[in-house]
Amino acid sequence: MATNTELDKILEALDATTALPGLQAIIDRICSVFAIDHAMYHWVDSAGDHYYFGTYSPEWTQLYQEKNYTRIDPVVTGCYQRFHPVDWRRLDWSPKPVREFFKDAMEHGVGNQGYSIPIRGPNGQFALFSVSHHSDGAHWDKFTEQHSRDLILIGHFLNRKALEFEPDRAPEKAQPLSPRELDALTLLGIGYSRAQVAQTLxxxxHTLRVYIESARFKLGALNTTHAIARAVSCGMVII
Amino acid sequence: MLRYIYADDLKAHAKLAHAMFVDRADQFQTRLGWDVQVDDNGEERDQYDALNPLYVIWEMPDGSHGGSMRFLPTTGPVMVNDVFPELTSGNPISSPLIWECTRFCLSREASGSVAGALTLAGLEIMRNLAIPHFAGVFDRRMVRIYRSLGFSPEIISSMGTGRDRISLGLWEYNVQAYHRVAQRAEVSPQLSQRWFDLSFGSTVSPLSLRRAG
Structure with missing residues (x-):
């Protein structure tokens, strides 16, 4: 089961990643921390270029390309240009070519369950972060209920990292913490309760909650404690 | 019934979509006097309609538009950050777990329960898609309406006075609100879930069955 400490370690490792191939190690760790069979990150840019990091077998990856399965795979067609997370059970698996694709995927070890996070990046960039597992519906209901929010955030953090490695990428406006966000994290970091922070500022x-939520996403953190630790280690917050 | 439709799928519902954009012109330009763009077809559209947003539309029994609203994730361009920076004190709201809701619109022909049904749809999105928060900017008259519908936002900040006063609100999912709104809208949770599944697909039938089918 994914504990906060383990998730924080993944995010620290992601943060320390300095080259694109490093994302493969992150994907592997995601599988072990969430106790799932597969995870993958798939990038599509506006020029139509693709790349992929994942745990599927080389045979399946190769076959997927040879058969041009992106055209048939309902996960791709059902997520492209969307922004809501997609439980694979919601997709339409009924057309004959899709059923054949599904059979082929099963034979190559893809899980019968899956959950995908579509991510819209800048300038038409699009990415998909998916996890997949062999399990029954009741188990998958519980898994998604417990982890979907963390998976949504992890997918976005992976994509943000991948964007950093784009060669001709126009430099993104860095998202520094606003003064209010800095104040909030600093006070929380020195042990103030939320009520005390709100009163001090x-x-x-409610407003404090928005600041924390937004700072957390900017910092690539899954929870407030981690956000504070990140802000301190980057030197943004001095405690 | 409630339909959840991304902009790029509106072409499959051309009549309904046209009626929605015309009703938006009627509400925002004619009735509220907002400075919005209305094209030659009488449709009100803005730049956010071009970003493939998700619409929730109440379709009346005769197939016409009863009411609608629009969602975009705050990780991309959204009105609260672009148009109302004063309301966020210059701190853009940005998280994949916060979606912005805009263009909440009711047709003149809509019955009293349409606003409630749309609110229920918002909660259905939160429940099914693991989105804990919505953000939205609204004027003073909406505060009472949200309360009567059973799902009030937390007010983050406000500006202006009197009739011109607008606020930024944050809605947070809770299951009590879901049941309260369903009851007031007189739509059962089962029916609401069914409408949601008709648009997004269902998680109930297992893959193995579907594979056989």
């Missing part, structure tokens, strides 16, 4: 706890 003369804002409501």
């Amino acid at each position: 003369s804002i409501s706890e």
